[in-house]
Amino acid sequence: MDYQDFDAIDFILDDFFQEWVLHPSPTTDRFWQGWIGQHPEKEPTIRKALIAIQSLDFQGIDSEKFDRNKVLQNIRAAIKTDELKDELDIAWESGETQEDDEVGETIMYSLPSRRFQFKTRYFMMAAASVFLLILLGVWQLVMTTSSVEYATEFGETKTIILPDNSTVVLNANSRIQYYDDGKGQGNRELDLSGEAFFSVVHNKTDQKFIVRSNGVAVEVLGTEFNVNNRRGKTQVVLKSGKILLNVPTNPQSSVTEELAMEPGDLVEVSGQDKQITKRTVNPDKYASWTRNVLVFDNVPLQEVFEMIQDTYGYNITILDEEIGDKMFEAEISTSDLDLILKIVSKSFNLNIKKQGSELVVSKK
Incomplete structure (x- = not known):
């Protein structure tokens, strides 16, 4: 992924970036520390995205009624709309233009594995603006979806x-x-x-x-x-x-x-x-099953038995490996398992026995 042209919103929407911010690991730390070191001009953009993501605090919300992953999905959908994206851009710009000489205090903001210095007032105002806009734009979607x-x-x-x-x-x-x-x-x-x-x-x-x-x-x-x-x-x-x-x-x-x-x-x-x-x-x-027709176009019997297992729930034991390698070509107009097994058995001279939830396949 080429992150060089990403803006703050792009980073907010990026799954790999979210993973680093919310669940850092040695792999994500190594990547993002290296990338920021190679692109120091992107630090302000990275800071904006970090603040926005870390501002989304879901603690204290009933977990049975609130799905964090669904919230993040709706954040992506909401931010991608032109109207909300424009509002977010304006919020960042208005926050950044409010720096003045009276704001001299700096704080250290902890990233997953790195610390940046930045002006307290205007970045926190931008973070608050983004946080509120995201929640206002997404909350209704989350609760009504x-x-x-x-x-x-x-x-x-x-x-x-x-x-x-x-x-x-x-x-x-x-x-x-x-x-x-x-x-x-x-x-x-x-x-x-x-x-x-x-x-x-x-x-x-x-x-x-x-x-x-x-x-x-x-x-x-x-x-x-x-x-x-x-x-x-x-x-x-x-x-x-x-x-x-x-x-x-x-x-x-x-x-x-x-x-x-x-x-x-x-x-x-x-x-x-x-x-x-x-x-x-x-x-x-490939859609013939919707018409209760099964089409096997020169496929190994192993695949036929896998289909039977997936569709009908039987565990299948093949006593001779050579059986699975045999090629099968047929069009069967039925979904009846017994008839399917009878056709396969006669075609290859096999014994197929039902033993509870298991099918045992062997040569005659």
Whole structure:
């Protein structure tokens, strides 16, 4: 991330900077001390951002009714609006212009691992202005933003109509949490664990629709796409429209890579280092489960059994490793597990036995 062109508001919004201010570690200390040493002209800007973030004191608030992470999310959204951003700029400028000869007192302000001297009066006035503007601009959003959660059990799918009339088909063993301020303002956002197919409606106010899954953000206005978040991998397949992926490239910073997708693109993000692969596919195959059709396009049996485990909740034991390497190609028009197991068993001459919550697979 190139921080050289950042202003105070940019630093306030930056996750890696927030982490250093609120939860300093040797890694963040080393980075920011080195960066400030290389860019001493940015010290005034750094001070402004530090004061604003550290002014947000949430102590004494009922933790059951107050979500600090949600507050910070809404701060980001609020500051990004042109009106509030202009007000914050004015607050800083008015605070800085009030320095006079009578203000001679200096104090030492403790940073996470570094101390700066600065004039008491005008910086504290600027801090107070920012603090009040942020709270006034965000508090209403925080208190009026509600979330609703939908979930499915093993072997169950569910179709959900969201308040904006977008449709979500939720696959088995999956969960979404949708955030809505009830006023059609801000972004439409939801968190996904598992798999879902989205048909997003474009609305008159051009609200973005953002799906967050395992650190990956899928940003759209109106489109159809499938997101699968299983086993440490996030897979996105675009059927129609356009979407923008924001993928974190460094787990210790807020650096992200933006990736535009066209219809037919499949992007998979895997591992802690968020490795990205991209290829062109038939998107209908990846959303076929919404029609109770399972399409296996020359995939290893190991992946078939992983799908069964994720969807139906069975633990699977394969007694011969060679079985998992066999390639399977089929289109099965059913969601009935017994029929799926029967087809796999006959195709490869296998014994598949149910033992409670476990499936044991062996050669005949």
